[in-house]
Amino acid sequence: DAGVIQSPRHEVTEMGQEVTLRCKPISGHNSLFWYRQTMMRGLELLIYFNNNVPIDDSGMPEDRFSAKMPNASFSTLKIQPSEPRDSAVYFCASGPGLPPLYSNQPQHFGDGTRLSIL
Amino acid sequence: LAKTTQPISMDSYEGQEVNITCSHNNIATNDYITWYQQFPSQGPRFIIQGYKTKVTNEVASLFIPADRKSSTLSLPRVSLSDTAVYYCLVGDPSGAGSYQLTFGKGTKLSVIP
Numbered sequence: 001d002a003g004v005i006q007s008p009r010h011e012v013t014e015m016g017q018e019v020t021l022r023c024k025p026i027s028g029h030n031s032l033f034w035y036r037q038t039m040m041r042g043l044e045l046l047i048y049f050n051n052n053v054p055i056d057d058s059g060m061p062e063d064r065f066s067a068k069m070p071n072a073s074f075s076t077l078k079i080q081p082s083e084p085r086d087s088a089v090y091f092c093a094s095g096p097g098l099p100p101l102y103s104n105q106p107q108h109f110g111d112g113t114r115l116s117i118l
Numbered sequence: 119l120a121k122t123t124q125p126i127s128m129d130s131y132e133g134q135e136v137n138i139t140c141s142h143n144n145i146a147t148n149d150y151i152t153w154y155q156q157f158p159s160q161g162p163r164f165i166i167q168g169y170k171t172k173v174t175n176e177v178a179s180l181f182i183p184a185d186r187k188s189s190t191l192s193l194p195r196v197s198l199s200d201t202a203v204y205y206c207l208v209g210d211p212s213g214a215g216s217y218q219l220t221f222g223k224g225t226k227l228s229v230i231p
Binding site for chain 1: 159160161162164167205221223224
């Protein structure tokens with residue numbers, strides 16, 4: 001079975017540019033999560049969706065960040081304009097349920113997008 | 119703010135049993151405890167999940183005391199390939215209507231030949 005697929009795997013761009021990260025969740029999963037991982041802050045939840053609807057975006061750091069899920073098989077995380085402090089690994093995860101039901105339904109992670117903003 | 123506390127790092131020799139403990143004092147009644155493993159350049163991978171007492175699968179065991187304020191991940195007879203970061207995950211008990219999913223800082227396990 002295909003897991004969570006993220007693209008690109010690596011992205012290097014100059015500050016001020018728009019960055020779009022993409023995610024294809026596991027088929028049949030109805031919840032989707034975007035995380036950011038840095039050495040300083042570890043893994044942080046940015047936003048999660050259930051049935052394509054954003055449920056909680058309180059982890060999104062600034063208005064420069066936005067996320068969409070136009071259908072059950074695709075989501076994007078956009079940063080505009082990008083800044084050097086946005087450099088991190090961004091993970092997408094999907095799961096078969098929504099919290100609190102998630103507690104018994106583990107999330108499955110993609111391999112991430114390593115983003116470097118120069 | 120992190121809701122869990124784990125040792126930052128641990129070392130072990132091959133073939134030994136490794137126990138990693140996570141503290142989660144504010145765990146909610148309906149929360150489960152989940153452990154993930156992460157290798158470099160990969161996303162976290164689910165290892166095991168439990169609610170209370172003991173859970174065992176082909177990879178690990180999870181021990182949870184009656185008060186559920188901590189949990190211990192046990193890896194039997196580790197090998198070099200078990201070198202990774204291990205995360206403890208519980209639900210945020212303050213998340214009424216806004217369920218925050220919080221990873222611990224993780225424990226970096228280094229297995230030595």
